[in-house]
Amino acid sequence: MKTAIVTDSTAYIPKELRESLNIHMIPLSVILGGETYREEIDITAGEFYEEVTYQDKLPTTSQPPVGEFVELFEKLSRDYDAVISVHLSSGISGTYQGAVQAAGMVDGITVFPYDSEISCMVQGFYALEGAKLAREGKGAEEIVRLLDEMKETVQAYFMVDDLAHLQRGGRLSQAQAIIGSLLQVKPLLHFVDKVIVPFEKIRTRKKALKRVEGLLEDAVKDGGSYQASIIHANREEEAIEWMKELAEKYPNVEFNVSYFGPVIGTHLGEGSMGMGWAKRLAE
Ligand code: MYR
Structure with missing residues (x-):
């Protein structure tokens, strides 16, 4: 077969x-400045994050x-x-x-x-x-x-610089009041039952990243073979730095750096950062 x-x-x-x-x-696709672009074909992530700063109208996706x-x-x-x-x-x-x-x-x-x-x-x-x-x-x-x-082994956590993008796109599944209370902090987000929900309220980016590291540490302590991806929205240097730090501490995890491209970036906004991991099945 x-x-x-x-x-x-x-x-x-x-x-x-x-x-x-x-x-x-x-x-x-991402719709930006009245034009429709198929991401990864007509527009790269770099082009998107640059172009979006010149547009008055926020992008949408399809x-x-x-x-x-x-x-x-x-x-x-x-x-x-x-x-x-x-x-x-x-x-x-x-x-x-x-x-x-x-x-x-x-x-x-x-x-x-x-x-x-x-x-x-x-x-x-x-x-x-x-x-x-x-x-x-x-x-x-x-x-x-x-x-x-x-x-069963997959986990992912991410944080955004400005929750307004997720709120505007209707992709944050919580009552408006709760979202309002979160706007002042940098909550860590994750998926539960296929939708995005806040995981924990954390005040600073540094603490949020530390917390994600702690969650990774817990998950991979069985010594199994894992893969993890650090995912960033136009923050490549920061992502690479973080990856280097983690790679030294967790030798049983193979790390890479990836990105939030135009479509996901439309809903998360520039500056977002996250990490996800899974236990390996095949070499
Ligand atoms: C569409 O128009 O159908 C695309 C909608 C995409 C919504 C994206 C919402 C944010 C997803 C964050 C993923 C983080 C994974 C670690």
Whole structure:
């Protein structure tokens, strides 16, 4: 059985890595200054964070059209028996639902839409591990089972400089009053049941990062083999510094630095920083 792996642009897997593992990508779009850009294709993260500062109107985002999923799945049906389509959390975007709809519209290939219940490089971990398992010849159902197993070990925490972006985009699932009380602090955020909720109120960025390190330390103390990604919104230097510090302390964790690209950056704002990790399945 030949299984293809698809993910969407919000995994922000670098193009070369995607290509080396044969991961197919469907882009979400950002609407900026009246123009629609498919992220990772028409606009880079760097271009987005620069351009956004010149615009009076704040950007918005949109999910891929269902037709694009249908087209891709049909193309894949020529060479594959199955496809696992890994997407950002269904609680924050209709992208996963688009894959589900398209799955019911194509013949000749079995589509397994997969809700990562998260986004960014942590979603990327599912696509990367899935692609490695597919390369080893594992069947789609087995891969989905293993990804579900990995899900038990996934954690991610992030902080934003200004909660107003999340509030405006309607992606913070709490009563307005609670959000209001959080506007004065820098809460750590995380996903619970597919949606973003505050994890803890923390006053400073430094303390928030320390707290995330503590959560990582707890999670990886079994000595297993983990991968972690530090994810930043136009704060690469800070992210690299943090990664170097952590890499020295946690040798059983393989770290990388990734980014909040245009679509996720629209909802989090520049300056956001986070980290996510998962226990490894395959080498
Ligand atoms: C759409 O228009 O469908 C895209 C909506 C994207 C919402 C993004 C909300 C923030 C997600 C933060 C992910 C952090 C992962 C560590």
